[in-house]
Amino acid sequence: xxxxxxxxxxxxxxxxxxxxxxxxxxxxxxxxxxxxxxxxxxxxxxxxxxxxxxxxxxxxxxxxxxxxxxxxxxxxxxxxxxxxxxxxxxxxxxxxxxxxxxxxxxxxxxxxxxxxxxxxxxxxxxxxxxxxxxxxxxxxxxxxxxxxxxxxxxxxxxxxxxxxxxxxxxxxxxxxxxxxxxxxxxxxxxxxxxxxxxxxxxxxxxxxxxxxxxxxxxxxxxxxxxxxxxxxxxxxxxxxxxxxxxxxxxxxxxxxxxxxxxxxxxxxxxxxxxxxxxxxxxxxxxxxxxxxxxxxxxxxxxxxxxxxxxxxxxxxxxxxxxxxxxxxxxxxxxxxxxxxxxxxxxxxxxxxxxxxxxxxxxxxxxxxxxxxxxxxxxxxxxxxxxxxxxxxxxxxxxxxxxxxxxxxxxxxxxxxxxxxxxxxxxxxxxxxxxxxxx
RNA sequence: GAGACAUUGGUGUAGUGGCAGCACAACAGGUUGUGGUCCUGUUAGCAGGGGUUCGAAUCCCCUAUGUCUCCCCA
Numbered sequence: 001x002x003x004x005x006x007x008x009x010x011x012x013x014x015x016x017x018x019x020x021x022x023x024x025x026x027x028x029x030x031x032x033x034x035x036x037x038x039x040x041x042x043x044x045x046x047x048x049x050x051x052x053x054x055x056x057x058x059x060x061x062x063x064x065x066x067x068x069x070x071x072x073x074x075x076x077x078x079x080x081x082x083x084x085x086x087x088x089x090x091x092x093x094x095x096x097x098x099x100x101x102x103x104x105x106x107x108x109x110x111x112x113x114x115x116x117x118x119x120x121x122x123x124x125x126x127x128x129x130x131x132x133x134x135x136x137x138x139x140x141x142x143x144x145x146x147x148x149x150x151x152x153x154x155x156x157x158x159x160x161x162x163x164x165x166x167x168x169x170x171x172x173x174x175x176x177x178x179x180x181x182x183x184x185x186x187x188x189x190x191x192x193x194x195x196x197x198x199x200x201x202x203x204x205x206x207x208x209x210x211x212x213x214x215x216x217x218x219x220x221x222x223x224x225x226x227x228x229x230x231x232x233x234x235x236x237x238x239x240x241x242x243x244x245x246x247x248x249x250x251x252x253x254x255x256x257x258x259x260x261x262x263x264x265x266x267x268x269x270x271x272x273x274x275x276x277x278x279x280x281x282x283x284x285x286x287x288x289x290x291x292x293x294x295x296x297x298x299x300x301x302x303x304x305x306x307x308x309x310x311x312x313x314x315x316x317x318x319x320x321x322x323x324x325x326x327x328x329x330x331x332x333x334x335x336x337x338x339x340x341x342x343x344x345x346x347x348x349x350x351x352x353x354x355x356x357x358x359x360x361x362x363x364x365x366x367x368x369x370x371x372x373x374x375x376x377x378x379x380x381x382x383x384x385x386x387x388x389x390x391x392x393x394x395x396x397x398x399x400x401x402x403x404x405x406x407x408x409x410x411x412x413x414x415x416x417x418x419x420x421x422x423x424x425x426x427x428x429x430x431x432x433x434x435x436x437x438x
Numbered sequence: 439g440a441g442a443c444a445u446u447g448g449u450g451u452a453g454u455g456g457c458a459g460c461a462c463a464a465c466a467g468g469u470u471g472u473g474g475u476c477c478u479g480u481u482a483g484c485a486g487g488g489g490u491u492c493g494a495a496u497c498c499c500c501u502a503u504g505u506c507u508c509c510c511c512a
Contacts, residue, residue, distance in 0.1 A: 056488060066465090069439080073457085122504080123504090123508095124505065124506080125512080210510095296511075297512070299512075323511090323512030324512085349472090351471060377469055381466095384465090384473095384474050385472090389473065396449095397473085401471060403471090408509095415473075418472085418473085
């Protein structure tokens with residue numbers, strides 16, 4: 001490939017190819033997510049990668065970063081503008097309402113694994129197309145499902161062999177108590193606006209709850225005395241949150257309350273949470289670098305108002321999602337072992353025109369018998385083919401030469417010892433199977 | 439949207455203004471139809487464009503991509 005062609009045809013910025021060598025990680029993650037989901041009664045749902053653009057403006061919040069500047073939106077011929085989905089929850093709710101799933105036994109538990117699209121500056125662990133695995137429980141307001149969703153997210157990580165996972169949790173109230181809190185918060189900060197950093201001034205207008213999350217030291221000093229959301233929850237939200245925590249106490253989940261935790265979408269109510277990896281290898285060890293080392297693997301929360309925002313009836317719901325790229329990144333970093341996908345046991349070698357023709361049939365007979373076979377039929381020298389066999393680490397090579405093809409036999413070579421014997425073609429499958437058992 | 443650093447064969451790298459080298463990988467050989475180790479050979483690169491210079495991988499500018507801070511998020 002010339003340099004020019006390479007330049008011209010790179011994968012688009014912030015996207016990447018998942019190459020064969022990495023597929024084992026993806027396969028493992030998909031398998032474990034599916035296993036955990038099914039174990040907890042979640043059924044698979046797949047929604048389109050495109051949705052009506054209005055869907056997101058109505059639900060996620062028009063002023064959220066994602067809706068404001070991270071969506072891939074385009075005109076569809078003659079129809080409403082479409083958007084490549086930036087997240088999964090909204091599509092699931094849209095589908096729930098569209099297909100009248102309120103008529104099913106409640107709650108409806110759904111899971112998905114799908115690519116998401118956001119226009120932003122790529123960095124490590126942050127892409128324009130990334131994959132999320134999500135769990136949603138729709139149609140039930142019981143706090144036990146908040147706890148279950150959190151548990152399932154963490155469990156998926158643990159079943160994948162990840163260490164040092166933890167959960168941060170908070171309640172951001174509901175449409176009854178949050179507005180009141182918000183105005184209290186604004187009152188507190190309004191007198192102190194001058195001292196706030198540039199970003200916080202913007203946050204005051206856009207999303208006051210985010211003020212609490214600021215990392216600037218000066219701002220943080222102010223946050224200490226700011227009104228605390230937890231103290232301003234209405235009775236219902238308070239009781240709900242208390243129960244969520246009590247249920248979590250029954251699990252082994254290491255959770256931490258974080259009263260500053262706020263999530264990026266407007267549709268969240270009551271419980272919000274994030275799954276983190278506590279990184280042990282912090283260089284330098286300063287407090288700042290320690291904070292940075294915390295990597296968010298996923299998050300979620302309750303979204304009781306989403307259905308209404310989409311024009312449906314009240315559907316209380318809670319869900320969470322995990323970033324698959326980030327999980328795989330941690331698996332590699334923590335050196336989690338995953339099985340190789342293609343591990344042939346037998347290698348079929350052909351020599352000469354006649355046996356080359358016959359090898360296709362023999363290969364298929366072996367495969368049909370459940371034996372994992374490999375070949376390099378395109379190479380004609382026995383040397384090259386044996387080298388391939390060796391590289392693949394097979395136990396047995398079958399050599400079908402010109403002589404053997406005529407005599408109706410095949411040579412069976414044990415790769416470790418180099419011992420060879422001639423076996424009749426009709427018996428070869430049985431013999432190979434016996435040898436592989438040893 | 440703001441700032442910093444980076445980019446040399448498929449991969450990892452050396453080369454600070456004077457012949458682009460090394461290792462691994464890949465491919466082909468090392469005399470009849472036999473792998474690993476070894477030996478030989480082949481393929482393949484200065485991200486793209488412009489500028490300075492007798493001469494640029496090297497210095498300057500622009501672009502692209504990557505990485506890291508912010509912002510935000512998975």
